[in-house]
Amino acid sequence: MAEKMTKYYVPDSSPWPLSASIGLFLIAIGGANFIQQSTEFGQNTLRNTGTWGQYPLILGALWLIAVLFFWWRDTIRESVNGLHSDQLGGSYRQGMIWFIFSEVMFFGALFGALFYTRWLIIPWLGGEGSNAMTHEILWPDFQAIWPLTTAPDGRTTQVMGAWGLPAINTAILIVSSITLTIAHHALVAGERGKLILFQGLTIVLGLIFLSLQALEYVHAYDMGLTLDAGMYGSLFFFLTGFHGIHVTLGTIMLIVMFFRILKGHFSKENHFAYEATAWYWHFVDIVWLFLFVVVYWL
Amino acid sequence: MTAVAAHDHHDDHHHAPHGLKRWLFSTNHKDIGTLYLWFSFAMFMVGGLMALVIRAELMYPGMQVVDPEFFNQMTTVHGLIMVFGAVMPATVGLANWMIPLMIGAPDMALPRMNNWSFWILPFAFTILIGSVLMSAFAEGNPSAPNFGWTFYAPLSTTYGPASTDLFILSVHMMGISSIMGAINVIVTVLNMRAPGMTLMKMPLFVWTWLITAFLLVAVMPVLAGAVTMMLTDRHFGTSFFDAAGGGDPVLFQHIFWFFGHPEVYIMILPSFGIVSAIIPTFARKPLFGYASMVYATASIALLSFVVWAHHMFTVGMPLAGMLFFMYMTMLISVPTGVKVFNWVATMWRGSITFELPMKWALAFVILFTCGGLSGLMLAITPADFQYHDTYFVVAHFHYVLVSGAIFSIFAAAYYWLPKWSGVMPNTFLGELHFWNSLLSVNLLFFPMHFVGLAGMPRRYADYALQFADYNWWISIGAFWFGISQLIFVAVCVLCAMKKGEKAPASPWEGAEGLEWTVPSPAPFHTFDTPPVVK
Amino acid sequence: MQSTLFRRVVSALSLLLVSGAGVASDWADRSNLNLRPGVTEISQDVFGLHMTILWVVTVIGLLVFGLIMYSAVAHRRSKNPNPSQFHEHVGLEVFWTVVPFFILIAMAFPATRVLISMDDTSDAELTIKVTGYRWNWSYEYLAWKDDNDIGVFFFSNLKTPPEQYERPILSGGLFPHGTAQQRVDAERPAKDADYMLAVDRPLVIPAGIKVRFLITADDVIHSWFMPDFAIKKDAIPGFINEVWTVVPEDATGVYYGQCAELCGRNHAFMPIEVHVVPQDEFETWIAEEKEKAASGPDLTPFASLDVAMQLGQEKYAAACALCHGANGQGGIGLPFAGTDFMKNPERLQDNIDVLIKGRNAMPAFAAQLTPREIAAVITYQRNAFGNETGDLVQPADVAK
Numbered sequence A: 001m002a003e004k005m006t007k008y009y010v011p012d013s014s015p016w017p018l019s020a021s022i023g024l025f026l027i028a029i030g031g032a033n034f035i036q037q038s039t040e041f042g043q044n045t046l047r048n049t050g051t052w053g054q055y056p057l058i059l060g061a062l063w064l065i066a067v068l069f070f071w072w073r074d075t076i077r078e079s080v081n082g083l084h085s086d087q088l089g090g091s092y093r094q095g096m097i098w099f100i101f102s103e104v105m106f107f108g109a110l111f112g113a114l115f116y117t118r119w120l121i122i123p124w125l126g127g128e129g130s131n132a133m134t135h136e137i138l139w140p141d142f143q144a145i146w147p148l149t150t151a152p153d154g155r156t157t158q159v160m161g162a163w164g165l166p167a168i169n170t171a172i173l174i175v176s177s178i179t180l181t182i183a184h185h186a187l188v189a190g191e192r193g194k195l196i197l198f199q200g201l202t203i204v205l206g207l208i209f210l211s212l213q214a215l216e217y218v219h220a221y222d223m224g225l226t227l228d229a230g231m232y233g234s235l236f237f238f239l240t241g242f243h244g245i246h247v248t249l250g251t252i253m254l255i256v257m258f259f260r261i262l263k264g265h266f267s268k269e270n271h272f273a274y275e276a277t278a279w280y281w282h283f284v285d286i287v288w289l290f291l292f293v294v295v296y297w298l
Numbered sequence B: 001m002t003a004v005a006a007h008d009h010h011d012d013h014h015h016a017p018h019g020l021k022r023w024l025f026s027t028n029h030k031d032i033g034t035l036y037l038w039f040s041f042a043m044f045m046v047g048g049l050m051a052l053v054i055r056a057e058l059m060y061p062g063m064q065v066v067d068p069e070f071f072n073q074m075t076t077v078h079g080l081i082m083v084f085g086a087v088m089p090a091t092v093g094l095a096n097w098m099i100p101l102m103i104g105a106p107d108m109a110l111p112r113m114n115n116w117s118f119w120i121l122p123f124a125f126t127i128l129i130g131s132v133l134m135s136a137f138a139e140g141n142p143s144a145p146n147f148g149w150t151f152y153a154p155l156s157t158t159y160g161p162a163s164t165d166l167f168i169l170s171v172h173m174m175g176i177s178s179i180m181g182a183i184n185v186i187v188t189v190l191n192m193r194a195p196g197m198t199l200m201k202m203p204l205f206v207w208t209w210l211i212t213a214f215l216l217v218a219v220m221p222v223l224a225g226a227v228t229m230m231l232t233d234r235h236f237g238t239s240f241f242d243a244a245g246g247g248d249p250v251l252f253q254h255i256f257w258f259f260g261h262p263e264v265y266i267m268i269l270p271s272f273g274i275v276s277a278i279i280p281t282f283a284r285k286p287l288f289g290y291a292s293m294v295y296a297t298a299s300i301a302l303l304s305f306v307v308w309a310h311h312m313f314t315v316g317m318p319l320a321g322m323l324f325f326m327y328m329t330m331l332i333s334v335p336t337g338v339k340v341f342n343w344v345a346t347m348w349r350g351s352i353t354f355e356l357p358m359k360w361a362l363a364f365v366i367l368f369t370c371g372g373l374s375g376l377m378l379a380i381t382p383a384d385f386q387y388h389d390t391y392f393v394v395a396h397f398h399y400v401l402v403s404g405a406i407f408s409i410f411a412a413a414y415y416w417l418p419k420w421s422g423v424m425p426n427t428f429l430g431e432l433h434f435w436n437s438l439l440s441v442n443l444l445f446f447p448m449h450f451v452g453l454a455g456m457p458r459r460y461a462d463y464a465l466q467f468a469d470y471n472w473w474i475s476i477g478a479f480w481f482g483i484s485q486l487i488f489v490a491v492c493v494l495c496a497m498k499k500g501e502k503a504p505a506s507p508w509e510g511a512e513g514l515e516w517t518v519p520s521p522a523p524f525h526t527f528d529t530p531p532v533v534k
Numbered sequence C: 001m002q003s004t005l006f007r008r009v010v011s012a013l014s015l016l017l018v019s020g021a022g023v024a025s026d027w028a029d030r031s032n033l034n035l036r037p038g039v040t041e042i043s044q045d046v047f048g049l050h051m052t053i054l055w056v057v058t059v060i061g062l063l064v065f066g067l068i069m070y071s072a073v074a075h076r077r078s079k080n081p082n083p084s085q086f087h088e089h090v091g092l093e094v095f096w097t098v099v100p101f102f103i104l105i106a107m108a109f110p111a112t113r114v115l116i117s118m119d120d121t122s123d124a125e126l127t128i129k130v131t132g133y134r135w136n137w138s139y140e141y142l143a144w145k146d147d148n149d150i151g152v153f154f155f156s157n158l159k160t161p162p163e164q165y166e167r168p169i170l171s172g173g174l175f176p177h178g179t180a181q182q183r184v185d186a187e188r189p190a191k192d193a194d195y196m197l198a199v200d201r202p203l204v205i206p207a208g209i210k211v212r213f214l215i216t217a218d219d220v221i222h223s224w225f226m227p228d229f230a231i232k233k234d235a236i237p238g239f240i241n242e243v244w245t246v247v248p249e250d251a252t253g254v255y256y257g258q259c260a261e262l263c264g265r266n267h268a269f270m271p272i273e274v275h276v277v278p279q280d281e282f283e284t285w286i287a288e289e290k291e292k293a294a295s296g297p298d299l300t301p302f303a304s305l306d307v308a309m310q311l312g313q314e315k316y317a318a319a320c321a322l323c324h325g326a327n328g329q330g331g332i333g334l335p336f337a338g339t340d341f342m343k344n345p346e347r348l349q350d351n352i353d354v355l356i357k358g359r360n361a362m363p364a365f366a367a368q369l370t371p372r373e374i375a376a377v378i379t380y381q382r383n384a385f386g387n388e389t390g391d392l393v394q395p396a397d398v399a400k
């Protein structure tokens, strides 16, 4: 490995940012068109116009993945070749922290919607506050209870209990955070065997979590808890679904790190990507704990 | 092998890349800043032309020019383009150009991501403008977004046109761009300052942008959440904004304005920074109350998270909620006032000259204050019941946005164009631009207060006869203001072609700061070795 | 053109001059410059609040601008070549933080008081449910004194005839397909004084009595805006917002309002008209309406095609023209002029069904129009716009 740079590394011009934008563009126009052909349209709108969306969508997604691959390949090469100064490492770390902060705010919006629904919308529809008339005239049969098993328009659904799969999943994620921390310590301590073992274990736990989550969704649909089952279903799938997407991403990142460990990319001092992945995983974990308490339990 | 290649590349850092590649693949903060600035100017023109369609329609009562449906699309896309396409990219462009120069950094912290932040925008706006073009030219006139820049549900969900899905995904793209751009600014400021440049020595423009970036990272994801809920409400049967399923259309407004109110400060805080750079320069006197400026900016930012529902006083909130949001909103006047008074105190007993940047900055202080004061009136809830959704609101926000944000961006351009281009902007054209803009902007927006108070609702394609006279004047002002902006095109083009008086490294007598220590135009790479700040 | 321009300049300048000079005396009457004081106690409270804050901010503004101007003149370089270098003064900074704070507190008191008084909807003697639709309002009288079973319900549409406003040069996008030239050629008649404000069936309320409005919407969000009562309340589908008003006994008359929340294409075309009448007059009115509502639809056949056509034309202008165009040329809705749907006798029944049940974006009119009116409108459609089918649809055909 070459000597570390002392100067700040400003990369040479790169085709990847523009290419990645093209990928996003294709995904956007393809996605919008695809979503229209594959789903029901709301009332009073123009009829469905989508016919070709899947092509740009798939092309764009593959394109973006490829571009990110090349982009990160460049970054990894620079890092392995010692072009990265400590200061750049700092930039990466701080950047990752702020990215996670933006994710926190995204989930914050979703949790905010949940609290607003539980504490305000549902009681109001049930006639609380100055909403006696809302209840009496518009939704006379509606009962304000949470979880919302009967929506104002009479749709019914079932409640997902907390102490089955969700509790197991909670345990799995907590354990995975511990195994990941052990792996991280092993990396810093230079114990390669232990690192590989616990990194692998963490990945397996992540995969088990995802499988159980999929199982739970199947179960939910069987018992009538669906996306269109009213606000309970909407919030349930939104929160657990977006969390699930993040776990998926986190697992992919862990797997990539696994292979990079095998290739010997990381050293005691130089393992930013690993650290970032670990932070991300812990963040996803904490979101779950929150979610377990407010979505399943209370 | 790769090591060698990488080092080779590193060497040609000393001369700029040429041709198209320079702009498309750039990792240079100055080039990316330039791209941002040109892009935002183009969007200002496009959004402005849409405003002129609005004004042409409203010049007389009765439908004159376009169909009400197309009118709504113009209003919507005008607002969206001006906010997301003109003002925000312009201040990001300024940040890109100036922050590394001001803090003595070789570039932005994450140069490739910087270029990505920019290049997402042209594509996102291609989508948005594309749907307007479809609406104007394509057979059957399929609707472009027509639900206002605030896209309230259920008008945008159940009743939104097919193009709404494109709109949603383009908002996602703008969000990704803004978040990455903001992270870049934060990291640059926190991690890249030259030795000795402590936080409390940073120019205020850097401070205001740091806080702006924090707001962006905090609220853009919330907007992403809102549009995602829209998408699933439209296509996957969720009921977030539908009471029949236990949701609430007002929930949309809460989420939107939790983003939306900080968003308006995202547009104005960098302006505060610009003006805080210009006034001391031309008053030849240090900025008054530097520390209190920093604290005031931070307080504005923090307060902006707890005032959002002042846009929603009429939705039927509980009394306690209305009172809370009224008081919090009123409070924002205090830190903003501190800033205004500090500017006045900076001028006080200075030795003032009135070059172009100073003219714009002064116009900013006065006209922004006008807009701020009408904002304070809007904050008074019972009175807002009368003002809300009338042209009084339109007058308020154009005063803070056009004669506020846009004027400060002009000020910044006249101030830093010598640094960017190496030539002084043409004074004659600049004066012409300034005086025409100053007069016309008031003819354009001041009478809006009158029609608003008299009760003319906004987003109206046609109106009752008692509003007719002022609307005629407003339209005249709009065309005058629009034509005046063409002068600025000439100013910029002349600078870009390097036609004009050559600028020294520090063209303004009273100017201080690292950006004036490098030659004009600033070389492709600056501060490769960081300067030491005492 | 030039002379018009000149006239406008002169008139506007003189208007501004006058308004500056005579502020105190008739500020209140000049409704196109300032807020309308309105007629209710609340609206006048709001007006007072508005004037107070307006003066406060004007004074603050003038103070700040005065300082800036003074400094710009007195401290310009030619006057003051050696700038002083002070840049901090704790006392001053505390001063201009604390003083505005107290000004704000002083403003918050009256604001809070007015807001609280607006919030109390109890003890109303008349309750009316107001529903917003795309793009008209409906009014349902729910309770009057002790009577909870009134059953008076009607829709209220823009009265301004389309000929007075419709004729955009570039209708339907920037480059229209087909209809532009026709519209440019069409003559546009002079506008009524109540252009864009009057409706075909106004809301009627008694003076001197507390009226409670239950505001909601059927499709998207609208907003019921009556400046003279200081009411603006969003009509939100699925929720009911309550507001109230008492119009003083001496303020009977006609008041106008508008929809104040963007609700789609015809947002500007769904005004509100309220007739405030003396109590006894209201008593008789409501009794009559109640009786009409109870007696069921009027199914007497039309005496002649002309009678039906006349009613049909009236109703068409009020209910259909917004979407289908004054001349049946289409718009949001489909065109009628010369279409098979109109001229083909076999589709008459479809025509009736479409009106009663609605179809996609076409609203159902069963609740908005009486069978008699629906019959008249269909008759009109099928004989106007050059269709000339001669069909005469009778109320009984529709009612079955």
Ligand code: HEA
Pocket (backbone or CB within 6 Å): B150, B264, B265, B267, B268, B310, B311, B329, B330, B332, B333, B334, B336, B337, B338, B340, B368, B369, B370, B371, B372, B373, B375, B376, B378, B379, B380, B384, B387, B388, B389, B393, B396, B397, B400, B401, B404, B405, C057, C060, C064, C099, C100, C101, C103, C104
């Ligand atoms: C740059 C953008 C910007 C800025 C800076 C502001 C600043 C403020 N805005 Fe504005 N606002 C908008 C952009 C902005 N706004 C937009 C775009 C909308 C409409 C959105 C839509 O619906 O489409 C809007 C709408 C809006 C509303 C909703 C109106 C309605 O729809 O009914 C309200 C209500 O409270 C409001 C209030 C304020 C206040 C109190 C401030 C304050 O920050 C102003 C503070 C400044 C001053 C007060 C002046 C200087 C101070 C002094 C000289 C000190 C002494 C003064 C006193 C103590 C009085 N704004």
Ligand code: HEA
Pocket (backbone or CB within 6 Å): B044, B045, B046, B047, B048, B049, B051, B052, B054, B055, B075, B076, B078, B079, B080, B082, B083, B086, B087, B147, B148, B149, B150, B394, B398, B401, B402, B405, B406, B444, B458, B459, B460, B461, B478, B479, B480, B481, B482, B483, B485, B486
């Ligand atoms: C920063 C933001 C910004 C800026 C700069 C502007 C600039 C202007 N806006 Fe703005 N406006 C908004 C933000 C902004 N607006 C927002 C957020 C809304 C609310 C939208 C909503 O309700 O959803 C709004 C709504 C809005 C309305 C209300 C529409 C309605 O309620 O229906 C009107 C009406 O007059 C208007 C007018 C104008 C005009 C005349 C300008 C002018 O300043 C524009 C001047 C620029 C040009 C004219 C372009 C340059 C010139 C040329 C390209 C040359 C060609 C010119 C000629 C030949 C004359 N705007």
Ligand code: CUA
Pocket (backbone or CB within 6 Å): C132, C133, C135, C221, C222, C223, C259, C260, C261, C262, C263, C264, C266, C267, C268, C270
């Ligand atoms: Cu109804 Cu606007």
Ligand SMILES: [Cu+2]
Pocket (backbone or CB within 6 Å): B260, B261, B264, B307, B308, B310, B311
């Ligand atoms: Cu706001």
